[in-house]
Amino acid sequence: MDKKIVKSEMQPVSAKLVIVQGVVQNLPEIWGAIKEIYALNKKEQLFGRVLQSQLDELNINKENFKVLIEGLTELSKSENTDNETKVMYRDMIKALFEIFTTNMRSSRDISNYLKEF
Secondary structure (H helix, E strand, O other): OOOOOOOOOOOOOOHHHHHHHHHHHOHHHHHHHHHHHHHHHHHHHHHHHHHHHHHHHHHHHHHHHHHHHHHHHHHHHOOOOOHHHHHHHHHHHHHHHHHHHHHHHHHHHHHHHHHOO
16 A cells, blocks of 8 residues: 655634534534524513413402402491391301412412522
8 A cells, every 4th residue: 555645734723613613513513502592482482471471360269369359348237137137148268268268378379489490
């Protein structure tokens, strides 16, 4: 076998050429990173819409709760209502507050979990 030695002078390499070569060589990794960023962005947008929907629902429930409690309170104070019915209204108010506080604890747990992100 004959060995041929080729002597060539080193050509000065421009910075642009080095950058282009680096981009081309790393194109699969760059493309993968772009796809991952896009997917994370989509998930974030979806997650944001879900949270907003849940907040809207909580606000609606809060308003319904307020109206219900006010109505039951007025009924429990009514002079035209017998004592047994008044007690029933007060028991309903207590039960609603227990449900409300339980839901608030769950909501607080979710909020604390989300603060980590």
